[in-house]
Amino acid sequence: QKEVEQNSGPLSVPEGAIASLNCTYSDRGSQSFFWYRQYSGKSPELIMFIYSNGDKEDGRFTAQLNKASQYVSLLIRDSQPSDSATYLCAVNMISDMRFGAGTRLTVKP
Amino acid sequence: SAVISQKPSRDICQRGTSLTIQCQVDSQVTMMFWYRQQPGQSLTLIATANQGSEATYESGFVIDKFPISRPNLTFSTLTVSNMSPEDSSIYLCSVEAGGILQETQYFGPGTRLLVL
Secondary structure (H helix, E strand, C coil): CCCEEECCCCEEEECCCCEEEEEEECCCCCCEEEEEEECCCCCCEEEEEECCCEEEEECCEEEEEECCCCEEEEEECCCCHHHCEEEEEEEECCCCEEECCCEEEEEEC | CCCEEEECCEEEECCCCCEEEEEEECCCCCEEEEEEECCCCCCEEEEEEECCCCCEECCCCCCCCCCEEEEECCEEEEEECCCCHHHCEEEEEEEEECCCCCCEEEECCCEEEEEC
């Protein structure tokens, strides 16, 4: 089992829709969770982090964490073409941070 | 957050040669990391570099191939030795910042390496 798994994608949504990105992790002791956005040819950029169960909102982005289910998600409301990128889920495990394979999101005008 | 720079930003190298990548951060950090990202793939951790100690390498990566220096709290280098076309990749350094249990990694802009 991979340590951090993301829905494989690619994911395509129309402009203005909600994009939902999902991630599961294997280490039940993990305490902190991150979403990075990576545009093609660029390095990963941190967009959200969450430490507690529940929802955390930042503008059009909402991160959701359920530690019991070992599940973290990212919702992007009112998706824009500029949101088209690969989104990486990262989990800070006891020894180090592990990244998922990423989900490629395309927002179509 | 931290401001991180990398040099060179890109390079084209001949097989059998070596390239040293530099990573500079604008503040003192304890933990620095080196990743590789091959085209269309996610990040693969090469090693963790703590100042004052030997780098810790992940499975599949060895010091002879990827020697790392960490002379102070703001700087690190990664050397890709005896390169082959399979080493063509993006190499990223990152630093860890934040409080206990809130550690976050921030990435440099990356070095795009093509080995012919």
